[in-house]
Amino acid sequence: MALDPSRGDAPRIDDPNSVRQLRPETKKWLFSLPDKIDRARGLDDTRRPSEYFLKYREYQLLYQLVDREVTSRFSKETWKLHPRLKDYADAESAKKGVLADWLMFGYRKQIDEALKEFNGSEAALQWHDWMRASEAFDRSRFPGGASNLANAKLSPSPSDWMTLATWRRVETPTKSGKMLSFQWTRIRIVREWLRLDMLSDGRLVTDREDQLSSGRRDGVLGYPTGPIAVVPIELLLIRNISGQRRHKTIVTIH
Numbered sequence: 001m002a003l004d005p006s007r008g009d010a011p012r013i014d015d016p017n018s019v020r021q022l023r024p025e026t027k028k029w030l031f032s033l034p035d036k037i038d039r040a041r042g043l044d045d046t047r048r049p050s051e052y053f054l055k056y057r058e059y060q061l062l063y064q065l066v067d068r069e070v071t072s073r074f075s076k077e078t079w080k081l082h083p084r085l086k087d088y089a090d091a092e093s094a095k096k097g098v099l100a101d102w103l104m105f106g107y108r109k110q111i112d113e114a115l116k117e118f119n120g121s122e123a124a125l126q127w128h129d130w131m132r133a134s135e136a137f138d139r140s141r142f143p144g145g146a147s148n149l150a151n152a153k154l155s156p157s158p159s160d161w162m163t164l165a166t167w168r169r170v171e172t173p174t175k176s177g178k179m180l181s182f183q184w185t186r187i188r189i190v191r192e193w194l195r196l197d198m199l200s201d202g203r204l205v206t207d208r209e210d211q212l213s214s215g216r217r218d219g220v221l222g223y224p225t226g227p228i229a230v231v232p233i234e235l236l237l238i239r240n241i242s243g244q245r246r247h248k249t250i251v252t253i254h
Helices: 024-030 036-040 051-071 091-105 108-119 123-140 158-163 196-200
Strands: 153-155 168-173 178-190 234-245
Touching (some): 024 108, 051 091, 051 108, 091 108
Antiparallel strands (some): 153 178, 168 178, 178 234
């Protein structure tokens, strides 16, 4: 997995040092190939899905939409809201119609054959990892698209913090003899676009081959090395702090 500079490009599928070469016909159906002008400009479009594959995905998603309606026990008929399905009388006929169009105009046979070869290659796992990460990143980007930074969410959301049932009250004595009491709770930091296991096993690198995290280290203080070797995953919230002096032994209550 590569990040460039904060998200990354797809892994090269034609790198002879890391993956088995795919047939030119397979690459044609799955990936955009650079023309002479692209090569002269140093652009490598083999990292992008081809126009054939994009059309294939368009029909595939449409088919999945009506297929869920046909197989569901509780029909909501939401498929009728799609402008390309509004002329069908029912979900079954819509499914048959979309399947016929997929075979005729969506390159289903050609793409299925190309995917079968590609999925048997060494490039498949790396490519699918990148595609999942890229789609999750795009879904999480800040509105406007001007920034390459993805959003991180807090769970539960701040609007629910005051009424959480997870607040715990703690009373504990201090060294000065005062009694300190407060409430605390934990909030998760959710990054849907980041898989922590990819940091822990050292797979994430930048386009300069800089490792973002060396992975796990043994021992409590054996932190990994790298720019984002340590990532916060929770917030600890504290509220209603109060102190009182007492002259008796107090047991800490959680």
